[in-house]
Amino acid sequence: MFYKLPNTLIDTLRNWLPVFYSTTLVTFSIGLYYAIYNSPPDYIQGDSMRIMYVHVPAAWLSLGSYSILAISCIAWFVFRNPIFNLFAKSIAPIGAVFTIIALVTGSIWGKPTWGTWWAWDARLTSMLILFFLYIAYMMTWQVIVNKELAAKISAALGTIGFINIPIIKFSVDWWNTLHQPATISKLSAPSIHISMLTPLMLMTIAYLFLLITLFLIRYKTELVEVKISRIKH
């Protein structure tokens, strides 16, 4: 099944990628217009709150990306199908970049809000650990020459790192942190006005389309790489 799949997928991806390029560009343009121009400043934080529109979607999707990575690693352990490794390998660098964006924009937001660029509190530290987990996962594939061993170690690392996701999510509830609690929750109404929720949701959709676009490009690259190595050997 795996050996037939790449050819079909490469053709499908070739057709769908331009659609995702344009959708990402359009949603980002609308999102940025609302975030910068068409939303009010916060009554306490003023205009510094606008950083939320780039910070929060990056943080959400960095957690989402790691969840996909970890589920792919677990699926690889269960089914031993290399396609799950391709999923995990494709999403890891994107998740790492989203995490570093969340960390850096959070740090920039922290300076005018908390008076400091960085604090070793639970949310910030667990996010930094998430970044290191992504780096460790990618390094495993780069450093270990034996690809079968690399697959085993990286899948184990990706699965174990999954523990960090609920820690990040609930860190603001379990410990006293500088970071504010969640403003959007599944169980209660959002504690954010609709005028600010709209740009936040638009930017989240834009980030999501970008994530899908980048994932498809990377996945296609991995499939091409598989074909190259098959021709070589």
Next chain:
Amino acid sequence: MNEIIYMNGYGSYVWSAYGFTIFSLILLFYFYYQTLVKKERKLKDLQDKHEQKS
């Protein structure tokens, strides 16, 4: 226009955060796209050589 640039004194924070985000995402997209183009070219070359041999 000045309002958007200065943002009541928060302009340097807001614009540096947006600048970093957009720069990182464009760089990532560019790097990914270039890698894909290079790999596809390499695959095509290999396929052409393979066909010539057979």
